Amino acid sequence: MLNLQLLFESKQQFQIELDKININTDSPCLVRVYACNKEENEIADVVNDIESILSKSKIIGCSTSGVIYKGKQYEDHILVIIEQFRETDVITGLVEYTNKTPREVVLEMKEILGSVKGKAMHIFSGAQWIEITECVELINQILPDLKLTGGIAGGEIGHDKIPFVFESSKIRKEGIVFAAYINDDMNIFCDANISHEPISSVYSIDSVDGCYLKSIEKTPATDWCFEQFGIEKLEEYRFWQQIVENDELTKFPLILEGHHGVSRFLHYDSTKGKMSLYQMKLPENTKFRIGYVSPTRCVKECHDICVRIAKEPIESLFCYTCVFRKLYLENCAEWELKPFASANISGAFMLGEIGWNVDRNEVFNGSCVYFGISEEESYITPDFSVFNDLYRVHTDDDKLVNFVLKKQSLAMTHENQLLMDKLLDQQEKSKQQLFQDSITGLGNTLKYTNDKKEMHFNKMCLIQIENFNLLVSRLGQEGYHELLKDATRKLHHYLVCLEDAEKFNYYILNDSTLFIAAGSMVTKELFIKHIDYIYDHFQTMHFDAVNEVLINRFIIVNADKNLLETGILALKECQSLQTHYVDYNEIDENRGNSLEKEEEILNVLNYAIDTDNIIPYFQGIHDNKHQCINKFEALMRIVDEDGNVYVPSQFMDIAKKYHLYSKLSISMIEKVLTLFDGSNFEVSINLSAYDISYRSVNEFILQKLSKMKDCKNFVFEILEDESFKDMEVLRKFLKEVRKFGVKIAIDDFGIGYSNFMAIAQMAPDYIKIDGSIVKNIQRDELCKKVLENIVFLGKQLNVEIIAEFVEDLIIQEEVIKHKIQYSQGYCFSKPVPFAHLTLS
Known part of the structure; x- marks a missing residue:
């Protein structure tokens, strides 16, 4: 596929950019247009310019609260994405939802799609339709194989501009537009960074009126908020910056039960004196927990997404993120994009995001949804080095602590006091989880990077489980993880008994590789002595309960710089060696220059x-x-x-x-x-x-x-x-x-x-x-x-x-x-x- 991303300036500039990548102007392509703070007539002119050059293009788009171009944020710009495929068809459509039920809207969408089965679909909704959550739930039922990405059209809250969506020249304030990819063999990547931690027990919404919450736990919703958060006076704020700086409710999203962390934000509507959701509604009897926005959780989820992206074929990476992320957490939308800046990630700020989450499509609030597509085995390599600084993000932690201390100094209810105490406990736990593997409890690579600054590691032994794939196929992923936990416990019991045990640190690289690191305080002779002894005891590990054996390969690496990188390289280069014990320094005297x-x-x-400097001779x-x-x-x-x-x-x-x-x-x-x-x-x-x-x-x-x-x-x-x-x-x-x-x-x-x-x-x-x-x-x-x-x-x-x-x-x-x-x-x-x- 050919992919072009640009900030639209003029028809002439658009034509020049197309010529650079040899887009065939006579062939079909999908064009997505994201308009930040633009009037409808401006967008109509842009669409006409595009259609005059790409006559067979299919164009969809929406207004947004901001755009992301090559990893950087822009306001008052128009982002254009052109995709021309070799073997993928695209079907687009626009459905107006005025006076229609969500089911009628989804059935109309299905009729446009016809008998073909789409694999993935961009979808944009007008901001006035609070039924979007039910619409997505119906798509899960009626079109279960379709993975969605997109969101609710954005704009500046407090201004008179009403967000809109469009398909070619048809621009609507009350409609849904979509573009479905038709290709069974297309590679699709979907993931979401939610970053919200639960800190309360489960509550239930008793009654609602559209997007308004009437009562929670048999208490008027306004009283319930005062009871929980100790907010003495509920106020309404009209502009985004005011909301983020002054509305204490934005610190505490409602995390929906059974939806893998999906959240909703509350705000106070002063004209009706009621609690309201932003741009959507929830049904009665919805279960939820109170949560908080965790910067450390955001960094960890971002790191985990990077790991997954590096393994998936992706030619074009896009994100739909919430305008909240541009404003809170010291602009987390900016720093969570840094690992993908070299991959030229683009995106749009929405009033609510739509994406695939674990096993179903969801409508998110305050999250970042990633979407990647590929027709071939083309890979993106995120920049993991940015996490050396990202793990230190704590700016809003201080604000949160101050908020809690302020509330605890006031006369508080028992429920409120428990919530604030839980918040502090959960916050500390999130920091620990950032550096900890969730399966084994060992330190992860972020923990290693942090420790290396103080301990100056220059020696490492990687322990690779060679029959990893065979064990997973026999035991399943969960069964293998139990085996891995048991293996790390056995290794831990031995390591703590070592001479100078505190000078040896051990971590996990991935499901099949652990590694032990030590600094200059441990001599090479002592390090080798201990590794030899570990090898004698753990080269094979027997587990009688499941009648399985772990077969481990030990690879020793010495390096003053790029120790872990050299270790990963050694794993690859030593695959063909017929030995389970390798001193990489002895077999590769030129390793110092190999990485460079x-x-x-x-x-x-x-x-x-x-x-385009691939030249035939x-x-x-x-x-x-x-x-x-x-x-x-x-x-x-x-x-x-x-x-x-x-x-x-x-x-x-x-x-x-x-x-x-x-x-x-x-x-x-x-x-x-x-x-x-x-x-x-x-x-x-x-x-x-x-x-x-x-x-x-x-x-x-x-x-x-x-x-x-x-x-x-x-x-x-x-x-x-x-x-x-x-x-x-x-x-x-x-x-x-x-x-x-x-x-x-x-x-x-x-x-x-x-x-x-x-x-x-x-x-x-x-x-x-x-x-x-x-x-x-x-x-x-x-x-x-x-x-x-x-x-x-x-x-x-x-x-x-x-x-x-x-x-x-x-x-x-x-x-x-x-x-x-x-x-x-x-x-x-x-x-x-x-x-x-x-x-x-």
């Missing part, structure tokens, strides 16, 4: 992708019969900001490790096919097992070929050293591309395939002899015999042969002697950019 080099190449890759292939170069092989290069050129051996492993390979491959294929479209010269493009097996790359190739003028001069080189898990996928792909006249070559032949029958079934047009064989045919008799057999095979299969790595005339003489049709190598041509080729 990896980071350097990763930065180059990201720069090349962002700036071309090496000529010499026709030995006609004594000329009439074919070329395309070879990938990337260029950094200083103009340095990198070859695949320098970056390809890291590109695959960080899930960037498909972006490189698609860019390369598209450029080569475009450059040689209609050419009289053959060009070959390398394809890996990943390219052919991964659906989005596979279909991109077929789609691109369908748009070419003539494909008879395109050759796909199948890398012979790549293993295909499903040969049927390969055969199907070859059959499809041959319909366009594309030829097939087997690359690097002679070093991988042992199944000659499989080669015969592929019926290649060319076989390229691996360069390691060609360049040694003079001095290695075995290489000469292998080459002769490949040439014989080619004749039997009527396949033309290309010899690679023909570096000089001496090797070329051998190639001619064996009657090989084509030669490729520095003897005839070095790889050069397209502009340097002579195609005449």
Whole structure:
């Protein structure tokens, strides 16, 4: 998919931005528009400008209380998101809700969607419809497979502007707009940071009148609030900043029972003398607990979401967050976005958020909902380093403590006193939970980072549970967690008995890895001594109750800097070693530079992708019969900001490790096919097992070929050293591309395939002899015999042969002697950019 995010300034600027990413203006796309503090006529003009350029676009949007663009907050701006898909359809609609029940609205939405099943859907509601919660509940029932994201249209409370929603030119104050993604294979990421901690027992709402609460626990709602919070005088505040600074009720959201932390905020309506909810209502007999807004909980949830995001394929990440988050907790909406700033996260401030929470769609209040989509395996890497500072967020803790102390100095009811005491206890518990793994009780990586500042760790032992996946499959996640807790207890009982036990600290990295860290106060000899002893006792751990065994691998790392990062790298690099005890420092003397080099190449890759500096180079292939170069092989290069050129051996492993390979491959294929479209010269493009097996790359190739003028001069080189898990996928792909006249070559032949029958079934047009064989045919008799057999095979299969790595005339003489049709190598041509080729 192609994704463009921008702050709309003019039609001309919009066109320039579209041109930068090669959006096809004649193809369908979804455009979402978020208008912060704009009039309806302004939005109508913007929509007209967009439609004049993207005539087949589907446009939805709403007014908002602010927008987020590339991780930064803006007011009085228009945010535009354009998504153009390769294999996803989009259905949009607008339903007016005036004089309709929520069920009628949902059934009308279902009618627009028709028989197709959407996988996910953006949904925006006008701010006047307090039935939105019931509407979402009905969507859960009627369209149970649909994951929602969106919210209630925003604006400035206290101003006369009424929020609105729109689909193309249809702008409505009382309506719902939506856009559903239709693609069963699309990757969807949904999560929510709620950050509200319960501090009371369960209460019940007895009676309601629309969005007004009449009585709670058989007490008038206004009296109940005074009783609980010790608020002597209830007042109404009209503007957001006034509400956050002065309305003490915003400190205590109502956390709904059975909804996994979903909350509602109360405010006082002075015109009616009643307690009211913001923009929505609750049914009678709703159960809830009093909660408070916890900054430490917010940081922990943000950290956990980052961990989940790093594991999920995401091409575009968006968030719907509450305007409250921009105002309270010293602007938590700003600091909770920092981990995603490098991922260019965008978002909108709503008056209520809609999203998926655990197992159902919910309407949130005061939360941040994250939504990510992807058609391919493209990953976002959050910046975890920001948590080094985020865990210190405590600004509003001080305000909360002062509030509690103030209330406790007044004459208070017994209920009120219990609530305030509970608040202080829960606040301290939240701080502890920020640094603690909820399953094992061990310190987490945030705790490690905090401790490292004081203890200056420079030694670590990672204990990896090697049969983790097998245990989870047999015991289930809960059963495995019980086993993990038992294992950490056993390890703890031993560690506390160690010599200098207080100098050893242990933590949990993830469900399958624990680690022990120590600083310079523990000598290397002592550290190794203890780890050896632990290894002797805990390399295998038997659990008779479930008849299971934990098999553990121990990896020791020493590093003055980036200790944990080096440990994680060691886990990956030591996977293939056939030993359960590894001293990483002994096997990798160059480890000190490995992380820095990896980071350097990763930065180059990201720069090349962002700036479209993935450059095809071309090496000529010499026709030995006609004594000329009439074919070329395309070879990938990337260029950094200083103009340095990198070859695949320098970056390809890291590109695959960080899930960037498909972006490189698609860019390369598209450029080569475009450059040689209609050419009289053959060009070959390398394809890996990943390219052919991964659906989005596979279909991109077929789609691109369908748009070419003539494909008879395109050759796909199948890398012979790549293993295909499903040969049927390969055969199907070859059959499809041959319909366009594309030829097939087997690359690097002679070093991988042992199944000659499989080669015969592929019926290649060319076989390229691996360069390691060609360049040694003079001095290695075995290489000469292998080459002769490949040439014989080619004749039997009527396949033309290309010899690679023909570096000089001496090797070329051998190639001619064996009657090989084509030669490729520095003897005839070095790889050069397209502009340097002579195609005449």
